[in-house]
Amino acid sequence: MAAVLLTGTGVTWTYVASGGHRFDVADAPDAPVAVVFGAETKTPYLTGRLETTIALVKAGKVRSVLVSGNAAGSSGNETRAMTSYLLTHGVPMAEVVVDPYGVDTYDTCARAVQVYGLRRALLVTQPYHLPRAVSLCRSLGMDADGVNAQCACGGVNLFVNEAREWFATVLALKNAIWHRAPGVASLPH
Structure with a gap:
């Protein structure tokens, strides 16, 4: 019963706190x-x-991009892969800033505010993750709006991510x- 109450409270908070701050491109x-x-x-x-x-950059809705992820993750260097993809698709390196220590959603938000000094930003992630990301960044003082990232995702993996998100709202x-x-994660040498 306590787990249901905590999870319900977390989910409700993220949707209320991010209400009116989630958009399509x-x-x-x-x-x-x-x-x-x-x-x-x-x-x-x-x-x-x-x-x-890339669609936001091409539409002129943002001038620069902060890629934030785990550079020492078990799935590979997220920020290197992100930067390479953006460069390959026409985003100039001068417009890309790399945060290799964004190991979780809270770290990405906190570092964006405390390390990079962001006061206003668009947050890009999938719709199931967006309420938590927006709520966390706004709780840290950022004027953040979220943009729904498209995804050719489905099946069991998507269901697991969506269910995991409910529980992650409690920690958020x-x-x-x-x-x-x-x-602060340690990077590979």
């Missing part, structure tokens, strides 16, 4: 920066986030209240 407001959340390399999740970011609410310091 066509309806997204302008912002100086797009923050792209990392994901396992070579997956449709990451590709969808990057394609959506805790982090939004107590604002832990972002962690």
